Amino acid sequence: MRIQTNVILGILVLQYILGMAINLFFQFPDTKNENSLWEFVKGQVPIVIHIILAAMLLVGACVLLIRAIHSQSKPWIVSAGVGLFWILVAIIAGAQFVPTQQDVYSFIMAAAFILAIVSYGWGMYKTKK
Numbered sequence: 228m229r230i231q232t233n234v235i236l237g238i239l240v241l242q243y244i245l246g247m248a249i250n251l252f253f254q255f256p257d258t259k260n261e262n263s264l265w266e267f268v269k270g271q272v273p274i275v276i277h278i279i280l281a282a283m284l285l286v287g288a289c290v291l292l293i294r295a296i297h298s299q300s301k302p303w304i305v306s307a308g309v310g311l312f313w314i315l316v317a318i319i320a321g322a323q324f325v326p327t328q329q330d331v332y333s334f335i336m337a338a339a340f341i342l343a344i345v346s347y348g349w350g351m352y353k354t355k356k
Contacts, residue, residue, distance in 0.1 A: 306350025
């Protein structure tokens with residue numbers, strides 16, 4: 228589980244860097260039309276990669292939680308469960324950011340990233356030998 232957690236942590240860092248680049252260097256269209264905003268997203272490769280990485284994180288976090296439950300390791304169950312929760316929060320915030328363009332959702336994504344990192348880092352710390 229440590230290897231899988233390291234992979235998740237690496238993807239989380241990559242996801243954060245990509246998200247910051249998108250935030251700083253991409254300008255969404257000045258419109259309130261949700262369909263136009265989602266169409267814009269579909270045409271932006273870095274944003275599409277950001278979404279794909281989010282899906283990969285979701286799958287990886289679910290698999291890690293299943294493995295943790297199967298191993299009956301309390302630290303891994305807590306770490307994986309809390310990490311999955313924060314990844315879900317970030318995904319939901321991202322899905323709300325695109326159609327609303329409200330900065331609070333971008334902030335929630337960043338905060339959820341930090342909390343997911345802390346969750347998985349705690350699991351690594353508690354299970355080191």
